[in-house]
Amino acid sequence: LGHDIHFHDKKIALLEAGPGKEYDHMPDTYSNRVSSVSPGSATLLSSFGAWDHVCSLRLKPFRRMQVWDACSEAMIVFEKDDLDDMGYIVENDVIMSALTKQLNAVADRVEVFYRSRAVGYTWPLPSHSCDTSPWVQIELSDGRRLQTKLLIGADGHNSVVRKEAEIKNIEHRYDQSAVVATLHLSEATDNNVAWQRFLPTGPIALLPLSDTASSLVWSTSHEHASELLAMDEESFVDSINSAFWSNVNHSDFIDTAGAMFRSAISLLKPSGTAVRQLPPSVAKVDPESRAMFPLGMGHATQYVQHRVALIGDAAHRVHPLAGQGVNLGFGDIACLAHHLSAAAFNGRDLGSLKHLLKFETERQRHNVSLIAATDMLKRLYSTRLAPLVLLRTWGLQATNALPPVKVRI
Amino acid sequence: TMKRLFSASHSSVDSKEMKKFQLLAHKWWDEEGEYSALHSMNDIRVPFIRDTLLNMSSNYHLGNPLSGVKILDVGCGGGLLSEPLGRLGASVTGIDPLEDNIRTADQHKSFDPVLAKRIQYKSSSLEEIVEECMETFDVIVASEVVEHVADLEMFIKCCSQVLKPEGSLFITTINKTQLSYVLGIVVAEKITGIVPEGTHEWEKFVPPEELERLLESNGFSVKTVNGMLYNPLSGSWSWMESTSINYAMHAVKSGAQGQSSPADAPSELESEQPLATAGTTM
Numbered sequence: 066l067g068h069d070i071h072f073h074d075k076k077i078a079l080l081e082a083g084p085g086k087e088y089d090h091m092p093d094t095y096s097n098r099v100s101s102v103s104p105g106s107a108t109l110l111s112s113f114g115a116w117d118h119v120c121s122l123r124l125k126p127f128r129r130m131q132v133w134d135a136c137s138e139a140m141i142v143f144e145k146d147d148l149d150d151m152g153y154i155v156e157n158d159v160i161m162s163a164l165t166k167q168l169n170a171v172a173d174r175v176e177v178f179y180r181s182r183a184v185g186y187t188w189p190l191p192s193h194s195c196d197t198s199p200w201v202q203i204e205l206s207d208g209r210r211l212q213t214k215l216l217i218g219a220d221g222h223n224s225v226v227r228k229e230a231e232i233k234n235i236e237h238r239y240d241q242s243a244v245v246a247t248l249h250l251s252e253a254t255d256n257n258v259a260w261q262r263f264l265p266t267g268p269i270a271l272l273p274l275s276d277t278a279s280s281l282v283w284s285t286s287h288e289h290a291s292e293l294l295a296m297d298e299e300s301f302v303d304s305i306n307s308a309f310w311s312n313v314n315h316s317d318f319i320d321t322a323g324a325m326f327r328s329a330i331s332l333l334k335p336s337g338t339a340v341r342q343l344p345p346s347v348a349k350v351d352p353e354s355r356a357m358f359p360l361g362m363g364h365a366t367q368y369v370q371h372r373v374a375l376i377g378d379a380a381h382r383v384h385p386l387a388g389q390g391v392n393l394g395f396g397d398i399a400c401l402a403h404h405l406s407a408a409a410f411n412g413r414d415l416g417s418l419k420h421l422l423k424f425e426t427e428r429q430r431h432n433v434s435l436i437a438a439t440d441m442l443k444r445l446y447s448t449r450l451a452p453l454v455l456l457r458t459w460g461l462q463a464t465n466a467l468p469p470v471k472v473r474i
Numbered sequence: 475t476m477k478r479l480f481s482a483s484h485s486s487v488d489s490k491e492m493k494k495f496q497l498l499a500h501k502w503w504d505e506e507g508e509y510s511a512l513h514s515m516n517d518i519r520v521p522f523i524r525d526t527l528l529n530m531s532s533n534y535h536l537g538n539p540l541s542g543v544k545i546l547d548v549g550c551g552g553g554l555l556s557e558p559l560g561r562l563g564a565s566v567t568g569i570d571p572l573e574d575n576i577r578t579a580d581q582h583k584s585f586d587p588v589l590a591k592r593i594q595y596k597s598s599s600l601e602e603i604v605e606e607c608m609e610t611f612d613v614i615v616a617s618e619v620v621e622h623v624a625d626l627e628m629f630i631k632c633c634s635q636v637l638k639p640e641g642s643l644f645i646t647t648i649n650k651t652q653l654s655y656v657l658g659i660v661v662a663e664k665i666t667g668i669v670p671e672g673t674h675e676w677e678k679f680v681p682p683e684e685l686e687r688l689l690e691s692n693g694f695s696v697k698t699v700n701g702m703l704y705n706p707l708s709g710s711w712s713w714m715e716s717t718s719i720n721y722a723m724h725a726v727k728s729g730a731q732g733q734s735s736p737a738d739a740p741s742e743l744e745s746e747q748p749l750a751t752a753g754t755t756m
Contacts, residue, residue, distance in 0.1 A: 073537020411520050412558025
């Protein structure tokens with residue numbers, strides 16, 4: 066918003082609990098928190114000059130995504146025909162640094178309050194007939210007071226803004242935690258493929274960072290996650306390799322059924338079965354790079370209220386299995402910025418519900434189906450029960466053979 | 475020459491009209507209330523004013539498009555139109571004969587430090603400010619006003635006096651047709667209550683042809699006429715070809731030299747006033 070031309074004479078304040086983070090060059094080790102940035106999100110970031118900074122720091126484009134089941138041979142491969150990048154694996158620190166740089170560039174319009182926390186909110190009444198201020202009042206922990214026409218809550222899935230605004234949140238805690246780590250591969254490779262295998266305990270994913278390094282995101286039960294963190298590095302590496310390579314979950318029944326289906330497809334659609342590539346094997350893990358965090362799903366019943374808007378995880382939280390969480394947030398931003406920019410150019414009061422509702426409708430329509438689908442996939446793949454395995458095996462094989470469906474995904 | 479009436483009843487202000495608005499003076503800023511149609515009218519009249527002015531000027535900044543422009547909002551009411559124009563950078567003077575309206579407008583803008591500086595409100599009629607404000611304003615906006623004035627020609631003459639040469643006059647109002655009676659009064663007021671009952675009198679509606687005639691014969695050149703349509707289901711306004719119900723008009727006061735124009739018809743005016751060509755419909 067600070068870079069938007071129609072916001073030229075507006076004032077924006079950003080409250081950030083952490084310290085400022087800006088890097089000129091990245092440290093040698095990779096950070097263990099990474100995001101898969103879609104091309105659409107990259108476009109958003111480049112629209113205000115942040116993507117250039119990301120590129121100059123570091124990122125890894127990937128061209129292909131192979132997703133397969135641990136209980137069968139079923140597999141689906143995503144790649145773009147024109148060999149374009151499907152997405153980019155970027156460390157979260159890199160994104161933060163790029164954003165910080167661009168924030169500094171508009172410091173005259175955007176004031177960032179680092180290490181600040183809001184301790185109280187006063188909400189205005191929608192009707193304007195009273196003598197009290199019609200704006201939102203915010204009290205900071207250091208005693209300062211701010212007032213604003215529009216408060217945007219971007220404070221994560223435990224959003225205080227959302228709670229204080231009394232917006233109900235539908236939430237569900239998965240009994241899974243995600244384990245992240247930075248891994249080193251056995252041998253250098255092009256490493257432009259993202260790998261994900263659905264184990265009954267949860268999906269394990271390998272996201273490329275460089276020719277020799279990849280980032281691990283392994284969603285599994287809380288107990289298993291704690292074990293993984295506690296075990297020594299060699300055992301940890303063995304667990305990962307075995308998770309990707311072992312066929313212990315296969316059953317003859319499923320394998321046969323799957324093979325039959327595959328032959329059927331290749332009769333109908335010869336090009337419908339893709340070549341299975343083998344994921345790289347892992348040699349070692351970066352010490353101190355192992356961490357875990359609990360997973361859940363959430364969706365706010367309203368994204369907006371008079372003078373309030375929620376974006377990103379404050380509005381919706383998904384399982385990382387689709388790698389979409391951050392991209393949904395970027396989508397929210399692009400949409401809200403568009404509506405606010407138009408409102409500013411029409412001289413409208415920025416906190417007015419009219420254009421905020423347009424943002425909410427647009428994003429809810431888009432987000433709800435994706436959140437529901439992600440949740441459903443998570444449940445579908447959390448089982449070894451034969452009928453469901455068969456269902457998803459055939460479903461995956463069929464989807465792999467159908468270009469129109471794949472393109473939509 | 476123009477006669478100024480110094481009597482208590484102002485010449486272009488109708489005291490009956492004032493009483494009607496008195497009752498609703500505090501309801502201006504309830505976006506879902508009696509004035510909701512006027513709030514949503516901003517969605518087309520603000521871009522109309524903004525874009526017309528931007529098209530006429532060559533140096534402007536998109537972040538502050540109306541910066542440096544002095545606007546007079548006649549019949550500003552609670553300031554519904556003054557505020558967005560102020561946000562776009564203009565220096566706005568809003569006048570309204572009803573003190574309660576001005577009070578509401580003043581109070582509403584007082585919370586916004588930027589607007590408080592850019593907008594000035596005065597409880598006054600148009601005639602009362604003519605003397606001190608000769609040729610002061612770049613733009614005059616008279617939105618949903620001319621159907622309430624007592625003497626339209628006097629109103630237009632006053633506008634001309636306070637407007638700079640080549641300044642713009644924007645008017646939105648209601649046409650006097652059977653359709654506007656049915657929709658604008660029967661449906662809008664009596665049936666659906668979109669407009670508070672008794673707000674409008676069909677007799678005082680102004681057909682665009684007559685408005686154009688009055689403008690052209692008082693030193694204005696009409697540049698644009700556009701029909702407007704209100705959709706009560708969505709609560710939103712849109713532009714339409716036909717001017718049979720609501721319409722907006724943009725006219726420009728002739729400059730000191732006047733503009734050259736096709737002179738097929740004999741000029742009735744003594745000086746070099748531009749001749750009217752039929753108003754262009756978009």
